Amino acid sequence: METYIRLRLRGSDFFGSLPEDELHRLARVAFARELRRGEVLFRQGDPCAAIYWQDTGRTQLVRTGADGTEVILRTVRPGDIFAEGALFDQRGYPATARAVTPGRVVGIQRNDLLALLSIPSFRDAFLALLMRRLHYLAALVEIRSSVKVESRLAHFLAEQYGRATNIQVELTKKDVAGAIGVTPETLSRVLRKLTRNHLLAWRRRSITIAPRFWRQYLRPED
Helix, strand or coil: CHHHHHHHHHCCCCCCCCCHHHHHHHHHHCEEEEECCCCEEECCCCCCCEEEEEEECCEEEEEECCCCCEEEEEEECCCCEECHHHHCCCCCCCCEEEECCCEEEEEEEHHHHHHHCCCHHHHHHHHHHHHHHHHHHHHHHHHHHHCCHHHHHHHHHHHHHCCCCEEECCCCHHHHHHHCCCCHHHHHHHHHHHHHCCCEEEECCEEEECHHHHHHHCCCCC
């Protein structure tokens, strides 16, 4: 399993740039866990015991307010890390992690990772990765809060599946609506408009996308 984890981490966007020695150190303490659809990995308020990397499938991070309302903070795709705040925040996980498709995550216990961070070469490489990650998440927050629904949808689909013309999607429309911060009804209205304009058609688990959809709703630098 250690070899499998090392090879998978080597191919990831986040861990792939770690030097080989540091990647070996990480793989030796990592563990894999299979998740069923709907299974909870950790709950909001649980002690921050580990950080995770999504190997296969997708996981949603959901925060529950005092009134019981759930807000989807993020949909984690393969290659993403999440719960990295476990390194620095001992107040408990700020959200619940729930699998929205079957999948596998790779975890690193907080204590094991803190021990690795005592090695200067690992610490410098890992903190550089975290800083790049923070810039990426800040950009996502800006997109979600400042652009119209069509652009939010375009960014989400491009991030999760790439700029393809045909996407096989495992997520429901309700899942996607939550991920881009709108109600299912709002997303349905936008999808009907896009269909009328021959930009996008969502039928069951298949989304057909016209190239001009990407040109119209994604900025050139995205």
